[in-house]
Amino acid sequence: MLKSFGQFIVKWRWLVIGTWSIAGALIVSLSPNIQDYTNNDQASFLPSSYESAEAQKLAKEAFPQSGESSALIVFKRTDNKPLTADDKTSITQGVTGLNAQKIDKVKGAITGQQQLSPDGKVQLARASLSGQPRDEKTLDAVKAVRSYLSDTFSGTGIEHATTGQVAVLLDTQDSFSKAQKIVGIVTILLILVLPGIIFRSPIAAFLPVVSVSIVFLISNSVLALAAKIFDFELSAQLNSLLIVVLFGIGTDYILFLLFRYREKLRSGNHTRGAVSFALSRAGEAIFSAALVVIAAFSALFFAKLGSLSALAPALVISVSVMLIASLTLVPALLAIVGERIFWPSKKWMSAPQGSISKNVGGFVARKPGTVSVAVLILLIALSSGIFSYKGDFDIASSLPENVESVQALNSLKASFPEGASSPTNVYVFGSDPLDQNRLGELVANLNNTRGVANTLPAQLSPDGRSANITVILKEDPSSDKALGDVAGPIRDTAHAADIPGKILVGGETATFADIRAATNRDLSVILPVAAGLIFIILAILLRSLAAPIVMLLIVGLVYAATLGTATYLFTGIGDAAGLTFFLPIILYVFVVAIGTDYNILTATRLREENTEGHDPRKAADMTIEHSSATVISAGIILAGTFLSLAFTGISLLSQMGLSVSIGIALAAFLASIILLPSLSALIGKRFWWPSSGRARR
Template structure:
């Protein structure tokens, strides 16, 4: 199959390139715009309590709201507010409401702080558009207008915070981060390829081709998002850049290393590309298949942003795979060996002294290599025992100096930390009859006595008398671990003490974060095993074995554990962070488990190829490391360095993500693929390929040009199954 693809593309390179260009123009020109959503509550399905509570609030108390934006006032000299200052705040609040800013539904005064130094204006926005770009723009307008009003003859200073303002500040931070990530990615790929090949054209080529694939992938993602009514989270765009260019460069390298090898073995240039696609096409397709399946497994997630991220990244990898088997071979075959100009090193095989030595080490001492590399992974994995998740997405995705973060910090000090996002307990009648108001005070008192609660009071009862809203103010900021623990205790008390004939639902941001935590834990138990099983199926089909997939997926699992453990030790232990971003293990799973499998597949496929040429298991492992090692090292370095650019973004979320994924890719390439996997395969020997005989030398059926098992004759390009020898004396 892959040989036929190679033949078709190499025979018609111009038509292949033209087809890609036409498809790119058509898709980009007609694709819908990609929507975006940063509202945490939209992550969850409606079955969760926090979402049920939000729906009940809209029905029972349509005029009640959790402020989307909060204007925080204080005197410029830091003193307590005077009577004149308070009148100015009231006037500004009224004038702000009269401006009828888009998305703004209500502007009301808030409570002053107990020390008299701060006052508030609370702004309600359309809850249906929470997290949408239009509310981000509304927050920017609101910030500009309130500052303009304060500047007119007052002694006040004002800053705008709240979820909408945080989204606006996040957007500014993410634009800077995306620019740095994009520039860093380009520079790393360009410089590394220049060092490897010493050929300017070859260094620029993948950037141009993957840029074209990126445009196609983004258009297809937009189509899929609209077709399946998905919501794009703002973090996807940064990850998509890295995935496309990281994975695309991997596949480019897999193909170019094998193309160069075939040229050195004496193949005519066009035939060299056909043979390269034939030899490495199955490994690329299998690697991409494992990544796509792992990403699609996220469709089983209960979290909205993962449901969107999984299919989006799967589409990107699928487009990259097709380009790797068609567009890249077409362009390179059209250029020919001139693609390596001005370097002449492609004409003869280097000694690969380092990788040859590593290969000999694995060949001679596979047990020692397996134990040593396995111990490294196990020791690093011990750090996972200290993992703690944090849900403060706002402070995690932008610097503390951003205006909305300054507001959050000052409100925590001036008010109860939970005042900016209070928890609401909704007590509603199950039979439609009015509630007995006599028990409200006692119920609120029990809620107020919960550990971690600063106060609890009856706020309002709906006009039918069937639903009561008890506002519970926590002692802690809504996204902290202590607030999430406290809201769990509030739920227990609220449910246990709800009067007969009533139902209690607990809402608010802390409740949402609690449910997100439960959803993430559900996903760990569902998505991870399903993805692992499907990846094992891919490996089994590639290797025609039921043994090898087990230790390959086990090694990938160890790599995941080692990566999470190292990240915990660096950020939680060494730097004193309270926890890591809650979605980090899922992101690590996406890249360390899925993409890290690429290198295992490439190495094991090469090991099988060497074994089929008649080498015993240990020699095959040594030769596989010698010849596939440079490819894995180059691809692993570029991908790890590419993800490391995320650490330039300047916020803890992308810093943690950048370190974790780059470290995980490095472990996958330089520990698992180079040492752990080949040494284990060498130790297990022929049994690794049971029940098939994937490592047995193929025998040719007389006069057919094919092996007796029906597969294409492997080495030669003359159709007779002869074994070509390169100048270094190794088999082609």
């Protein structure tokens, strides 16, 4: 079927390109701005069934002012000495002046002696904002506040920094926007340079950039349309991730095609016949590899955590568009360019003799047992790091240190009790006016609960039927210890109170505790769902039950080795408090899906060599000789594109990029090129059980 399809694409190449041009122009012109459908508020992605989400919803109804936003302004001396009386007067006058500015959406700002830190070095001011945190005018209000403060306190020896939910959101948007530009530039440079080096041709270098750029524009537009029509939100880190995913796997698929195309040209075929052949052979691997990636990403639909499930439609749609382009647009362009794709190089016309891959293939074929054991020992050793894994839920600290909201939080933590930067809220919702004595008992009990530094008196709602008790934690609100205290003893104490009605624990730490629970649940669901879907695809592709099991065990071990290595790297060698909480799921999806891509390329070649009548060891030898260049090139490019995330300055993207790069390197260079062929040689014909491994022609 693919042979006939390839002949069709080659014959109607201009029609294919014209169709893509017209369809792409229409989709891009009709789509809304994708930024209008992005959200970085982790709490808003939490299902309403979780306690913190329910607490937030009911609190907005009982305390309307709690639904409004605020900005926390942190003042300190530039020399870090205690504030003098003159400094405090200047701060008060500055806050009074802020109120006089009548900035749109700023209801008012207050400060005073009671907002001075225990060490006297920091004074706070709180500006109340009308509107929701994500409203454009609310974000503009924070910009205006920052601008006023910069002008007012310039040269006074007093420095200021504004934080709070709106300020963090504003800085996050700016940081991710800058990150997207960095990732885009680095990724395109990598894709221009590496294929150019591999094929010694500038034209071969530009083919992935042109093709994938078209797919990226169309995918973004389709996503924006889908988000508008089906009313769903997209994660803020999506654009940076999409650049890496599409340019990474898109370039991989193009390389799969180019290597097969070059191989056929070397045997004497003309351009159109070689393109048709390349599509019939590489097309099967591309189609199956893309299906595996789509299946792995589809497993994210089963996530309860919205920030993960929101990635599913975006990644599925984008990879689907890339798959269609790889099987239609790219071959059509290749049929038009022809052998000029390798210009000006002439060396491509003959295969290199005595290559390293040929020597490696021969060694693996002679000693498959030794090779398999050596690679397995290395991967198992790297996997040991998972026993030290700890999740980090402090999203704000993932931003660069020079970001204003992060500087403000650091000053807060240095001068106030650690829990003061983000108090926990215990809400009591009753149908009748609440009993003050019982509320007092709850406050006293909370004050004596493990993990609590102190508790403020209950604040009643206007109708007296609801109360908000502010709890200051002893630990850093985003620390693992604080999450455990809130999810455990603090909630236990609150729920045990003898007060009619509903008692809920909310706030940032409670939200993170619920996110941790949701993440653990999602991991237990997504892993088996993705594995099951991938197994079905592999079984159909390879017409075997044994081979898919071996391949899944290999990528599972690569996943464990990747997470273990990342843990050693960031929390052992580095000083990170933990790994970004959703990294295990992201790693699983990307490493398993993309690692299986390379295994598919290797396995289809193993089956092809087996069909040619080679015994298992010779088939492994020939597969390594002919496929390793493709896998190595694809692995280097994809690992390089993910590595570009490490240059963004955003720790969660840096962790994600470096970790996925490690996983891709392990999957490509060890698992696909070495381990899979050696195990197939070791297992022999049983590797293809229950079939013989012969492909249908």
